[in-house]
Amino acid sequence: MKHLFLLRHAKSSWEDPTLADNERPLSPLGETQAAAIAAGLQHRSVFAGTVYASPAVRTQQTLAELSRALPGLALKSRAHNAPALYNVEANAIMRWLVHENPSAERITLVGHNPALEQLAQQLAPKATTKLPTLGMLHLTLPIERWEEVETLKTGGELIDRLTPLDASYALFKRKRSSSPKLKKALKNKSLPKRLQTILQHRYSLVRSLEPGVIAGEDPEFLHQYRVNLRRSRAVAEAVRAVIKVPKLKKALKRIKKRAQATSELRDLDVFLLEVSDTPDLPNLGVPLRQWLRDAAHQRHQTLCEELANEAYQDDMQRWQTLIDSKAFARALATLTPKQIERVLKARIAQHDALLAELTPDSPSEALHELRKSVKRIRYLAELMPEQHSGFLKRLKPRQTLLGNFQDRTVQLAWLDAFARETPLPDTAKAELHTWRQTLIGRQQHQREQVCQLAPLAP
Template sequence: MKHLFLLRHAKSSWEDPTLADDERPLSAHGKTQAAAIAAGLQHRSVFAGTVYASPAVRAQQTLAELSHALPGLALKSRAHSEPALYNFDANAIIRWLVHEKPSAERITLVGHNPALKQLAQQLAPKAAAKLPTLGMLHLALPIDRWEDVEKLKTGAELIDSLTPIDASYALFKHNIPPQPTLKKTLKSKKLPKRLPTMLQHRYGLVRELEPGVIVGEDAEFLHQYRVNLRRSRAVAEAVRAIIKMPKLKKALTRIKKHAQATSELRDLDVFLLDISDTPDLPHLGAPLRQWLRDAARQRHQALCETLASDAYQDDMQRWQTLIASKAFARALNTLKPKQIARVLEARIAHHDEQLAELSTDSPSEALHELRKSVKRIRYLAELMPEQHSDVLKRLKPRQKLLGDFQDRTVQLAWLDAFEHEHPLHDAAKAELHAWRQTLMGRQQHRREQVCQLAPLAP
């Protein structure tokens, strides 16, 4: 078995028309791509074997940028510049492999389209139809010698792929429609027309975020996927609290299930980020981080399996069909601002009752319930943000405060689970106890701040 990694060069510049094609350098965006995808390529062992690269300036600069981002690999110094890779014909690369007969089990080719894309599709017809700049394809070839690739034809298997946009939320965000355009569109529409537009926009974002969630290189994909899924559900639940509509309850149950499936993974990402900012754990830090990473890896795998399942695809298709249906539009036409105001007033009153019952000894569950009531108020107020801007302004810091309290509560639970599963020596136990006391102190401080909050009702 041989492993072939195809890596297209990063985005090049066309600013200087006097340069020959092989002299064109990387653009600023190409350098950004390299920085964004480098860690993901390393995680996939793309550079574990022998690396060959086109001598074109853009290919060599791609290697230089990746080498700079991955200093431990000495990538630029050990890569081989191969003139045969500066071409745009897949068959030329095959002839080079047959003639060159590389000895390594794994080789990486840094080159150009359309040659790399055509090569992938010749060897593995199910390979991605597109190979964007700095995109990677990993093929497994059922051959013992590289010279046998000429006889292989379509027997290779696509093992993995990666693109800068799927590895970096910042690059992904750069490619989605700007939010100001959406906000302007929403403001120009009346409420019954605004809600379907908002829900369909969020549905589209959820589907576009899924590849980044599956890749798992940037936790922000999961966070944004979760936010858009939960807000879609919250908006629809706010509508359902006011008007009745067949099929909406069942659809919401499915959306809620998929949103909840992300909760533990998100909590683990937050905890790992917090621990990375805590250097005073010389005995506990390494085993705790590894345990949390293993737990996150298991939950990420389970989430990926869910996203790939027919059941998930069916649920999302049903949701899209519902929010785009005429029945949903007709139901929304009965929605009146006064109805929203009445339900909002009732929810604010309930929140204030919950707040009045809190004390510095209140259990964590009471603050969790208060947090959920704040979110319900916020999502309802966001149906008509112009009319309820004051409420929304006051809710934001309140929700952040309660969210921080909830994070500490969950992290304490993770520490308890870790201690239960791991026998620790005295030094590690002492650090665990100190870290737990730190979290409990932060949790109690947030509890006291919550108790000092003023009622929402004027």
């Protein structure tokens, strides 16, 4: 079995029309792409084998930028110059591979389209093989020697791919910024039309975030994916609290399930950041961070399997069909501001009743229920943000406080699980006990702050 990595050069510049094609340099965006994707390529062992690169300036500069981002690999000096890769035909590259017949089990070709895309299509015809600038495709080939590649008609498999847009949320966001803005799409629309547009926009965003979630290089993809799923559910639940909408209850259960699948991974990411920012853990920090990374990796794999599952695709398709349907639009058309205000008032009264029952000794579950009530209130108020802008500002610090308390609850549970599963020396055990007591103290302080909150109702 051989491993073939196909890596297209980064984005090049067309500023100087007098330059020959092979002399064109990278653009500033190309340099940014290299910095964004370098770590992801290293994680996937793209440069673990023999590297061959086209002599074109943009390809050599791509290697230089990647080498700068990955100084330990000496990538620029290791790469072999391969003029055959400055080519537009896949067959020419195949003939070169046959002639070259490298001894390495893994090779990486840094070159150009359309040749690299065509090569991937020929070797793994069942795979989707689009290759944007600085995109990577990882193929496995059932051959013993590279000279057999020319006679390989089928059997190659695409097992991984990565693009700069999937590795970096900042680049993804930059690309999305050229799309129509939600605010502009909502301008001058009635309440029913606005709600349907919001749900359709969030659906589109969730689907476009999925490759970044699967790549797992930038945790912001998971955060935004989770936020948009939860906000979609929040808008729909708020609507359902006010009016009857056919098939919405069942669809909401599916969306809730998909959002819940991200919960533990998000909690682990947050806790890992906090542990990394805590300096006073000389003996505990390393094993705890590794344990959290392992737990996050396991849950990320599970999430990726779910996203690739046919049931997930069916659920998301049903959700899109519902929010695009005329029946949904007709149901929304019956929604009035008075109905929303009536339900909002009832939810505020319920929240204030829960708050009045709290004491500094109340169990964590009681504060968790209060947090959920605040979220439901916010979701309703956000159906008409202009009318409730002041109220929403007042609600935000309350939700943040309750969210921080919940984070502490979850983090203490993770620490207990870590202590049960990990043998520790006495010095690390002492640090764990001290830090755990610190977190409990902070949590108790937050509990007392919650008990001192004023009612929401005027």
